[in-house]
Amino acid sequence: MKKRVFSGIQPTGNIHIGNYLAAIKYWVASQAEFDSIFCIVDLHAITLPQEPNVLKSKIREVAGLLFAAGIDPKLSKVFVQSHIGAHAELTWILNCFTPIGWMQRMTQFKQKLQEQQEQVSVGLFDYPALMAADILLYDTDLVPVGEDQKQHVELTRDVAQRFNSIYGETFKLPEPLIPETGSRIMGLDDPTKKMSKSEASSGHAINLLDSPEAIRAKIMRATTDSLREVRFDENRPGIYNLLVIYELFTGLSRPDIEARFEGKGYADFKQELAEVIIDNLRPLQSRYREFTADPTYIDSLLAEGASRARPLAEKTLAIVKNKVGLG
Numbered sequence: 001m002k003k004r005v006f007s008g009i010q011p012t013g014n015i016h017i018g019n020y021l022a023a024i025k026y027w028v029a030s031q032a033e034f035d036s037i038f039c040i041v042d043l044h045a046i047t048l049p050q051e052p053n054v055l056k057s058k059i060r061e062v063a064g065l066l067f068a069a070g071i072d073p074k075l076s077k078v079f080v081q082s083h084i085g086a087h088a089e090l091t092w093i094l095n096c097f098t099p100i101g102w103m104q105r106m107t108q109f110k111q112k113l114q115e116q117q118e119q120v121s122v123g124l125f126d127y128p129a130l131m132a133a134d135i136l137l138y139d140t141d142l143v144p145v146g147e148d149q150k151q152h153v154e155l156t157r158d159v160a161q162r163f164n165s166i167y168g169e170t171f172k173l174p175e176p177l178i179p180e181t182g183s184r185i186m187g188l189d190d191p192t193k194k195m196s197k198s199e200a201s202s203g204h205a206i207n208l209l210d211s212p213e214a215i216r217a218k219i220m221r222a223t224t225d226s227l228r229e230v231r232f233d234e235n236r237p238g239i240y241n242l243l244v245i246y247e248l249f250t251g252l253s254r255p256d257i258e259a260r261f262e263g264k265g266y267a268d269f270k271q272e273l274a275e276v277i278i279d280n281l282r283p284l285q286s287r288y289r290e291f292t293a294d295p296t297y298i299d300s301l302l303a304e305g306a307s308r309a310r311p312l313a314e315k316t317l318a319i320v321k322n323k324v325g326l327g
């Protein structure tokens with residue numbers, strides 16, 4: 001039996017190289033080894049205000065990007081979260097087994113609370129319970145995510161354990177799968193902040209659909225320091241972040257990379273980094289154009305993904321409802 005992998009991505013903003021290098025790339029690489037399910041989490045997206053038409057088109061865009069990046073719709077199940085009602089239903093049940101204190105400790109919530117000017121919804125607070133439902137519905141073994149999601153996967157384990165201790169073995173306990181390098185790609189304009197889809201500044205992130213000109217401009221403008229040496233040093237977050245991006249796209253070792261730029265300055269390195277990113281994204285961008293030429297094609301792949309995932313989710317939900325005494 002293959003291990004089950006489950007992960008999710010929000011259809012908000014523009015998918016960036018942080019999402020790609022820490023998550024999507026691994027989803028693609030491990031598809032044959034694992035039984036993989038990937039969810040476009042539109043219910044998570046509406047925890048913050050979204051423009052309805054933009055949200056709808058982003059769902060297709062993210063799906064197109066996943067397929068273009070190499071997710072094979074035959075090998076993996078790819079679907080939209082709101083297409084399977086069991087996600088919202090299990091969330092409600094888990095809510096009733098999750099102490100408020102556990103949720104109040106979530107660092108992502110605390111951070112968003114500070115950033116949001118408008119009123120923060122109950123949905124945003126409850127975000128981790130919905131994520132727990134996503135994961136637990138599918139008897140997930142492994143959850144490949146970036147570092148920022150580790151605490152949410154740990155909460156999922158805690159909720160599952162609590163439910164199991166009351167009702168007997170019901171949920172499998174999932175493990176987060178976080179890459180050693182690149183699990184936290186930083187913003188180009190501010191290397192002390194994680195690269196994020198919701199950051200408005202135009203020089204912040206390299207998006208998977210960025211043009212070569214945009215990529216060159218963003219990399220050349222990326223914040224570094226006043227030193228000159230191109231060397232992996234975590235105390236120099238700007239150049240370190242760019243070097244990690246170079247390392248992940250080229251697959252070269254750190255000593256080889258440092259030797260290659262020995263005696264050269266940041267400008268030389270940045271020019272080469274920009275070309276490396278452009279070359280790596282080019283095939284993905286052209287496959288994206290092919291996939292999205294007919295939007296009904298993406299819709300049909302997503303409908304098929306949901307129809308393959310739904311029976312798994314409904315089976316778990318029925319077991320849970322029965323244990324709790326519902327219906």
Ligand code: ATP
Pocket residue numbers: 008009010011012013018019020022023144145146147148149182183184185186194195196197198199
């Ligand atoms: P936002 O920052 O707007 O909340 P996001 O960029 O975190 O959005 P998600 O859809 O929430 O995007 O994340 C998809 C995947 O990408 C998750 O596994 C997440 O951990 C990972 N990820 C997001 N940002 C980074 C980053 N800067 N470095 C590495 N991985 C990241």
Ligand code: LTN
Pocket residue numbers: 006007008009010041044130131134135143145149152
């Ligand atoms: N919260 C995640 C997206 C997400 C997810 C999941 C990831 C929703 N449900 C289940 C892994 C497993 C994020 O990336 N911000």
